[in-house]
Structures are given as C-alpha cells and as structure tokens.
Amino acid sequence: MQIDIFHDTVCPWCRIGKKHLFDALSEYNGEAIDIRWHPFLLDNSVPSEGYEFRDFMQQRKGMSLPQLQQMFDYTKRMGEAAGVILDFTKVQLAVNTTLSHRLIQLAPEHSKTKVVEAIYQAYFEEGLNLGDIQVILAIAKSCGLDFPELSQQLNDKDALNAIVLESDNARSLGINSVPFFIINNKIKLNGSQSKEAFVNQLTVSSQQ
DSSP states (O other), X not given: OEEEEEEOTTOHHXXXXXXXXXXXXXXXXXXXXXXXXXXXXXXXXXXXXXXXXXXXXXXXXXXXXXXXXXXXXXXXXXXXXXXXXXXXXXXXXXXXXXXXXXXXXXXXXXXXXHHHHHHHHHHXXXXXXXXXXXXXXXXXXXXXXXXXXXXXXXXXXXXXXXHHHHXXXXXXXXXXXXXXXXXTTTEEEESSOOHHXXXXXXXXXXXX
C-alpha cells in the first residue's frame, strides 16, 4: 500500500496528522506500507534568516496578538491530545523550509520518517531555524546521516529549485492545504484527521 504525504515542516497540523496516521499504522495488520513524503511550501518567500514569528503570523492570518495566542493555545492542546509537543513559546522565527525538505529527500528510505520527526522536533520543541544549513546538518547528524558531501548536496541549487517545483505541482493538482494524504492513488484525505479515520480508510483501501 502506498501512502503519499504532502506536508510542510513548520505546519503544526502536519505533525498532528503524521502522529494520527502512524498511530493507525501501528494497529494495521495488512499489506506492507510504502510512505512517500512530498514538500508543500507554505511560504517560500521567507528568507533563510527567517522573520520574527509573531509579527509574520499576525500579518499572514490577519489576527490580533490575543487572537493569535488563542490559536496557538488551541493548536497546542490538539497536539497534546495527539501526543506531540507544539511549544509555541520556543518558536521565535518563521522560517524557510526548503532545506529541511531537501534533507528528507536525501535521507535513505528507511530513515525518512525519522528525519521528518527530528525536523518537527527541532522546530516545535527547540525553536530552531530550519533555514540555517548548520541546523539542518546537526539534525542530519542526529539521525545518523553524516557524510562529507551532505552539505554540498543540501545546497544544490537545482535540487532546491526542484523542491519548489514539486510544491508548485502539488498546488496545480488541487492540493491547497496540508497535511494531505493519498492512499493508493485513490483515497484522498485533507487535514490532520483522527487515528480512527485513518484506520477506517486503510481498511477500505486494503479491500479495494
């Protein structure tokens, strides 16, 4: 069974949706699962040094600071209910995520999901700048990806442009928000869903 996951590494609902999916997969006893991660850049105009997070989010969402805090508090509670940490007090920067998606792309298949989780942790638990090459290299090393040419491969302009193109292609396919899941090229699920919803759709897909 193939599951395509479209996500961005600074999207809290993507982290929640990932947790729900993998909780469902832990209860799934069907055929082998092939997970494919796809980039969906929420805002590739953010520079590598990032923007001040709350100012950026206020402008993006058109919210007052109290409204923004209410949104953060709600999202944090939903994360806690799912079993993931979303510590918005640690997040100081809105960041560019292209490098983080490049690291996922470079990771061996058996390590990709581990790398995705490490990137989520770096941002939502440590507040690190995912647009900083040194941060990305440290995440890679923590996941056992430490080879001499990694820095050069991360900075490959053609490869980075290809990530932007893949993200643009997702939009051209009608994907307008993330997380977005496609099971066996048939079942499409938008949003973080619930573990139960994923269990149901995995069962349906295995019977088709």
